[in-house]
Amino acid sequence: MLDVPTQCYASGIEKWHTPTLNINKAELKPLQQYYNSATRQEQASLTDLAPVMLAAGTTSLASIKTTFQSNTVYLTELVQHYNDFKANTITKGQYDYRRKKVINQLDEKLGPLRYALNKSQTSREILRVSRKRGRRPTGNITRQIARMNKLSKLAHSGGILLAGVGLGLACHDIAHADSALQKNHILVESLGGVFGGVVFGGAVALTLALIATPVGWVAALMIGAGGVAVSYATGAIFKSIYDTNMMQVDLAQISGVSHLCR
Amino acid sequence: MSVIETLLQDADILGVIAISLIAIGFLLIFILAIFIHILHPLLSRRLDSLLFNPQWFSIGEVAMLSLWPLSLFKTSHYIFLITFPNYARRKRFKGLQENLPIEPPLKLAASILMYLHILFVVVGIAVFIFGTIIYTTEAF
Structure with missing residues (x-):
């Protein structure tokens, strides 16, 4: 009886779709255009590098999004208290007390992120009610709400998706490999x-602790690029070790990866 | 053929060393990942109010290291401070006079994690060195 290759099975197996980069086009259009026109090797590099690039700027904002969005309610409450004060519903003493309480709550909820939002100014300095003639009294506060919401929107898309795309690419390649040797090489x-x-990440953490130099966005980008280079080199080294010492071992079969990615 | 049989029969000494180091490395990754994710919230809760501000970290670092996964770098700074306080207080945490509000078992756990971290980096570098030798030997 002949063994029937899996490619000849009737389609009950889901058709594999090459992962596509699906991010917020308005914010990251250049990145998406570049990714879609890149070669497979470039796409693989980008999925390694872009999460760190975006982590330096906006990927961490994916979690900040939640923090900021859930805290705009405090700023809205400030505006409400001011309107109550102007409508003589509450006294000045009551307004000052409520304002102080809300700002303390906001500072506590934001935690260290208040430095990212306010830089060197305190929340009290930022969230002032403007007394200038002709300006909306709560303009500062409304601007802060808009800023928080804008930062949240930037965080909506992001590099976290790309980490999944990187793994998907490897699994796709294993599924379409011609031989067991090729599958093992990819794995x-x-x-x-x-x-x-x-x-590399561990070494960077240790080095940063030893030299204590502040890391800005540019340094983070360079660290990310270094990580990609080290990952690529280590992949080549592992392949070399496998070829010289373990070629008889079908790692993809033993680990179950060849069943998972097909 | 199983991995162990292959190593015993076909691999040369360099290959056996490299593969053993890789196995140790992956084991350390597993242990460190669990360890740091347990210590991370415990240390953040105790030390963020004292240390995580523009006095010791730049504004950019505060923004970047606020949330996971980059906040693990912040935790590694704390662990370094707990394990090597004299050095850390001369470098990043200059002028820090206060005692850290950390219980002794937590200090011990942080120190163990720090040394495992250093061991992991050493193992990783060794894998890189042995692997490069094997790679260049195979290439030429």
């Missing part, structure tokens, strides 16, 4: 990339 290179990336 070993991917494992090498992960190992190299984690070692």
Whole structure:
């Protein structure tokens, strides 16, 4: 009886779709255009690099989004208290007390993020009611709400998606590999990339603690690029170790990856 | 053929060392990942109000390191301060006079994590060195 190759099975197996970059086009259109026109190798590099690039600027904002959005309610409450004061519903003493309480609550909820939002100014300085003639009295507060919401929107898209795309690419390649050797090479290179990336991250953490130099966005980008290079090199090294010492071992089969990615 | 059989029969000494180090490395990754995710919220709760401000970190760092996963870098700074206080107080935490509000078991756990971290980086560098030797030997 002949063994029937899996490619000849009737389609009950889901058709694999190459992962596409699906991010907020308004904010990250250039990145999406570049990704869609890049070669497979460039796409693989981008999925490693872009999360760190975006982490330096906006990926961490994916979580900040939640923090900011859930805290705009305090700013809205400030505006409401001011309107109550102007409508003589509450006294000045009551207004000052409520304003102080809301600002303290906001500072506590934002935590260290208040420095990102306010830089060197305190929340009290930012959230002043303007007394200038002709200006809306609560303009400062409304501007702060708009700023928080804008930062939240930037965080909506992001590099976190790209981490999943990177793994998807490797699984796709394994599924479409011609031979067991090729599957093992892809698996070993991917494992090498992960190992190299984690070692690099650990080394960077140690170095930053030792030299204590502040890390800005540019330095974070360079660190990200270094991580990609180390991951790539470690992948090649792992492949070399596999070829010289473990070629008889079908790692993809033993680990179950060849069943998972098909 | 299983991995162990292959190593015993076919691999050369460099290959055995490299593969053993890789296995140790992956084991350390697993242990460190669990360890740091347990210590991260405990240390953040105790130390953020004292240390995580523009006096010791730049504004950019405060923004970047506020939330996971980059906040793990912040935790590694705290762990370094707990394990090597004299050095850390001369470098990043200059002028820090206060004692850290950390219980002794937590200090011990942080120190163990720090040394495992250093061991992991050393193992990683060793894998890189041995692997490069194997790679260049195979290439040429």
